[in-house]
Amino acid sequence: MKALLDRARSFRRRVDFESGEYRKLAEGQYPEALFITCSDSRVIPALITGARPGEIFELRNAGNIVPSYGQHAAGGEAATIEYALEVLGVQDVVVCGHSHCGAMGALRSGDDLTALPGVDAWLGLARPSLAPVLTGAPDGLELSDVVQRNVVNQLAALRSYPVVRQRLDTDRLRLHGWYYEVDTGQVHELDEDGRFRVHAG
Secondary structure, eight states: OOOHHHHHHHHHHOOOOTTTTHOOOOHHOSSSEEEEOOOOOOOHHHHHTTOOTEEEEEEEEEEOOOOOSSSSSSHHHHHHHIIIISSSSSOEEEEEETTOOOHHHHHHHTOTTTHHHHHHHHHTTTTHHHHHHHHHTTOOOOOOHHHHHHHHHHHHHHHTSSSHHHHHTTOEEEEEEEETTTTTEEEEEEOSOOEEEOOOO
């Protein structure tokens, strides 16, 4: 923690806050994309995308889960999605899962989460839609398969939001599914045929 605190204290000296870039940020934000990903500390959206301050709006939680519309009367996920689309006018939404995901690993292994009731309840949102994968061939099931299927499922959950459907219907929104490999840095993109592929940069 000391190293983090020291860097926070020296942040203003390390960054040129006199530049026009930071003055412009103070006037408002105009992000290009809403980036929905896991809370995992190894997944850093700005590092992966090379985004500068103000370029991506982030929504992070365990397992990059998007509760279906109306599933929670009030929730940070729904509020963030609505704000990103209705107020900020974001035109691209990325749902990014990742390798070595503890949340999806727990679902894959059927871990006993009774000691973590909050985690168990949260992952319960993803369990039903993952059931066909989890019960199909658990012994030979790769974690990457579970994570990628979860990304597809969360994109489907996004489509349950009226604000998302309206923009999709009028070609004002694009949805993207990504799978990020922590150990290689590769980003696999969901193609129209439902498969995740690495595209040449």
